[in-house]
Amino acid sequence: MAVYTHLGAEDLARLIAEYDVGELTSAKGIAEGISNSNWLIETSRGRYILTMYERRIDTAQLPFFLGLLDHLAANGCAVPATIHDRSGAGFRQFDGKAVALIEFLPGVSPTEPTAGQAEAVGAALAKVHLAAQDFGMDRANDLAPADTLAVLEKCGEDALAGIDPALPDILPRARALVAGWPTDLPRSVIHSDLFPDNVLMLGSKVSGMIDFYFACNDAMAYDLAVTHAAWCFPGGTFAPELGKALVSGYEKVRPLGEDEREALPLLAQGACQRFVASRAEDWLDTPADAHVLRKDPMDFVRRWDFYAEKGAEAFS
Numbered sequence: 001m002a003v004y005t006h007l008g009a010e011d012l013a014r015l016i017a018e019y020d021v022g023e024l025t026s027a028k029g030i031a032e033g034i035s036n037s038n039w040l041i042e043t044s045r046g047r048y049i050l051t052m053y054e055r056r057i058d059t060a061q062l063p064f065f066l067g068l069l070d071h072l073a074a075n076g077c078a079v080p081a082t083i084h085d086r087s088g089a090g091f092r093q094f095d096g097k098a099v100a101l102i103e104f105l106p107g108v109s110p111t112e113p114t115a116g117q118a119e120a121v122g123a124a125l126a127k128v129h130l131a132a133q134d135f136g137m138d139r140a141n142d143l144a145p146a147d148t149l150a151v152l153e154k155c156g157e158d159a160l161a162g163i164d165p166a167l168p169d170i171l172p173r174a175r176a177l178v179a180g181w182p183t184d185l186p187r188s189v190i191h192s193d194l195f196p197d198n199v200l201m202l203g204s205k206v207s208g209m210i211d212f213y214f215a216c217n218d219a220m221a222y223d224l225a226v227t228h229a230a231w232c233f234p235g236g237t238f239a240p241e242l243g244k245a246l247v248s249g250y251e252k253v254r255p256l257g258e259d260e261r262e263a264l265p266l267l268a269q270g271a272c273q274r275f276v277a278s279r280a281e282d283w284l285d286t287p288a289d290a291h292v293l294r295k296d297p298m299d300f301v302r303r304w305d306f307y308a309e310k311g312a313e314a315f316s
């Protein structure tokens with residue numbers, strides 16, 4: 001479920017009237033998503049997504065996230081632009097919470113991606129990296145390996161073992177990864193969470209990339225590694241054709257440097273560490289009977305094992 005706050009018809013009409021988007025004709029809560037409440041809004045002029053920021057997101061960072069959407073949309077990337085209110089603001093406060101209205105983009109998120117779709121996602125990601133290079137704002141990555149190691153250490157060995165007896169074994173690997181993490185790869189603003197459920201597609205065309213709320217300045221090749229780990233294991237098994245297509249699509253728009261290509265196996269292990277850590281933390285924070293999906297950290301322990309074992313072969 002992802003409508004944490006009830007907004008009545010009058011509340012919604014009052015809120016939408018703050019924007020120059022026509023009359024509200026319908027509003028439906030969107031079930032997908034975890035972090036925020038989202039509504040599909042229809043007005044006499046078109047469709048929009050209304051987001052109320054519920055948790056995880058520091059509103060001080062909204063100008064970065066929403067400004068990034070505007071910058072990327074203006075530079076031809078398939079991302080929704082922010083709809084500004086009548087005073088020009090990208091977000092407003094409503095009932096004590098921040099809300100934003102963004103453009104609705106058509107498309108569906110693939111559940112069993114094809115190689116054609118993986119190639120298109122690679123190309124769309126590279127386009128974001130190039131377009132973001134002259135975005136004027138910065139945000140540090142607060143889920144880099146040193147941060148996610150701290151998250152895992154805070155969970156503690158006993159609690160990790162309670163999720164899965166093998167989970168504490170990753171702690172020494174995480175420490176080694178932090179010690180050897182590359183810091184000199186080419187950077188831009190990266191999405192850093194481009195899972196299939198954050199991509200809208202029409203056939204093999206990327207019609208929208210959404211959920212930029214982990215976007216930050218970091219290595220572009222790390223973002224490609226995150227996307228590789230997120231897209232190329234349908235049913236949990238590595239699909240080499242998806243991996244090849246993803247990297248080839250990326251390189252059609254932005255060829256990787258030799259240093260980036262060599263770093264990919266390590267970067268992919270860092271990506272796995274990031275999702276193991278956030279999933280373990282969420283798992284421990286979420287009661288088993290809560291109506292919120294708990295994602296299994298072990299899915300990314302297994303991918304981590306795969307990248308550690310295969311090395312460069314995972315990207316050949």
Ligand SMILES: Nc1ncnc2c1ncn2[C@@H]1O[C@H](COP(=O)(O)OP(=O)(O)O)[C@@H](O)[C@H]1O
Pocket residue numbers: 002030032033034035036037038049080102103104105106197198200208210211
């Ligand atoms: N701009 C958009 N256009 C169309 N659908 C969207 C858009 N933004 C979000 N959605 C829909 O809302 C759902 C939840 O959005 P998301 O940003 O992933 O939420 P959360 O941050 O809570 O995970 C998505 O799965 C998608 O169906």
Ligand SMILES: N[C@@H](CCOP(=O)(O)O)C(=O)O
Pocket residue numbers: 033034035193195198211275278279295
């Ligand atoms: N995609 C990540 C977690 C972030 O969740 P999101 O719903 O905000 O994309 C994962 O799968 O662990």
